[in-house]
Amino acid sequence: xxxxxxxxxxxxxxxxxxxxxxxxxxxxxxxxxxxxxxxxxxxxxxxxxxxxxxxxxxxxxxxxxxxxxxxxxxxxxxxxxxxxxxxxxxxxxxxxxxxxxxxxxxxxxxxxxxxxxxxxxxxxxxxxxxxxxxxxxxxxxxxxxxxxxxxxxxxxxxxxxxxxxxxxxxxxxxxxxxxxxxxxxxxxxxxxxxxxxxxxxxxxxxxxxxxxxxxxxxxxxxxxxxxxxxxxxxxxxxxxxxxxxxxxxxxxxxxxxxxxxxxxxxxxxxxxxxxxxxxxxxxxxxxxxxxxxxxxxxxxxxxxxxxxxxxxxxxxxxxxxxxxxxxxxxxx
Numbered sequence: 001x002x003x004x005x006x007x008x009x010x011x012x013x014x015x016x017x018x019x020x021x022x023x024x025x026x027x028x029x030x031x032x033x034x035x036x037x038x039x040x041x042x043x044x045x046x047x048x049x050x051x052x053x054x055x056x057x058x059x060x061x062x063x064x065x066x067x068x069x070x071x072x073x074x075x076x077x078x079x080x081x082x083x084x085x086x087x088x089x090x091x092x093x094x095x096x097x098x099x100x101x102x103x104x105x106x107x108x109x110x111x112x113x114x115x116x117x118x119x120x121x122x123x124x125x126x127x128x129x130x131x132x133x134x135x136x137x138x139x140x141x142x143x144x145x146x147x148x149x150x151x152x153x154x155x156x157x158x159x160x161x162x163x164x165x166x167x168x169x170x171x172x173x174x175x176x177x178x179x180x181x182x183x184x185x186x187x188x189x190x191x192x193x194x195x196x197x198x199x200x201x202x203x204x205x206x207x208x209x210x211x212x213x214x215x216x217x218x219x220x221x222x223x224x225x226x227x228x229x230x231x232x233x234x235x236x237x238x239x240x241x242x243x244x245x246x247x248x249x250x251x252x253x254x255x256x257x258x259x260x261x262x263x264x265x266x267x268x269x270x271x272x273x274x275x276x277x278x279x280x281x282x283x284x285x286x287x288x289x290x291x292x293x294x295x296x297x298x299x300x301x302x303x304x305x306x307x308x309x310x311x312x313x314x315x316x317x318x319x320x321x322x323x324x325x326x327x328x329x330x331x332x
Contacts, residue, residue, distance in 0.1 A: 009258055012265025014226055014305050015272060018298035021066035022059070025073050030058020033077045040128040042085040055313040057081050063303030065296070068197040075135045076193050082128055083186045089125075090159060097163040104156055111149045140196045143204060151188035158183035162243050171242045171251040181245065182217065185224035191216055194296035200289035212290060215278040218271045219297040223304050225268045229261055230308040272301070
């Protein structure tokens with residue numbers, strides 16, 4: 001696919017009216033989660049492991065769940081690293097849709113049922129997922145576990161769709177992309193752990209409330225659209241470039257790369273403002289669990305932006321290519 005981007009691109013201002021905090025367990029969890037990753041053997045290439053260590057994924061958890069106790073911060077950060085590792089192995093690669101589909105049964109089996117004692121799981125991703133699932137079950141209710149399992153299945157199936165786009169060199173339509181990005185981005189799987197981390201579980205009625213569902217969807221959009229902007233330098237020449245909103249808008253709305261980025265900036269700002277309006281409505285519920293969950297969504301937005309602008313997972317690709325709104329290289 002042709003790349004019509006100029007040598008320098010200006011990242012739209014990523015407005016964030018939400019607080020930005022960092023957990024006091026950041027360094028500790030960063031080291032512990034990296035050790036968990038090494039032990040899991042999801043990644044066994046030493047150079048790739050060095051990149052993971054350098055990226056400091058513990059700081060992502062510390063910024064997006066700054067309110068979590070140590071054990072819960074470990075759980076949510078380990079799950080985030082599972083998602084990054086799976087993304088790098090299956091989604092940012094040239095894996096074919098059929099190959100990903102054939103990997104799903106063992107993962108889905110882990111989500112749906114516990115292996116018979118003594119059964120050996122060959123797939124390291126399945127083994128690591130089983131560990132995360134056991135910790136979710138131990139920390140939460142059956143409803144919380146089911147929410148996480150359901151959205152994780154949606155995420156896994158969505159990867160087959162994304163791989164099919166890569167395989168057939170298809171840039172998805174705008175409507176299809178917006179719909180599916182809410183699933184390929186895995187955000188619902190991490191949002192499902194917010195009320196576990198806050199210690200204030202949502203009731204089934206609260207979880208199904210239309211305003212809470214909408215604010216969740218708006219937060220999902222903001223984080224994944226921000227990610228499409230922040231990861232564009234990393235992805236623009238990669239095998240997964242077609243699965244990025246920047247290129248979707250460029251192809252189907254006939255915009256330049258910079259115009260596409262500016263449009264995404266306006267879209268995400270409108271979604272942020274809608275979140276602010278919905279928060280005022282949801283605060284009238286007088287529910288501690290609902291208020292804590294909404295604050296958790298806000299921390300995900302402020303935390304993911306702050307992390308992405310400082311993590312080598314994104315900033316290395318930006319060097320010499322793009323500038324932040326203030327005109328400083330997006331490396332800190």
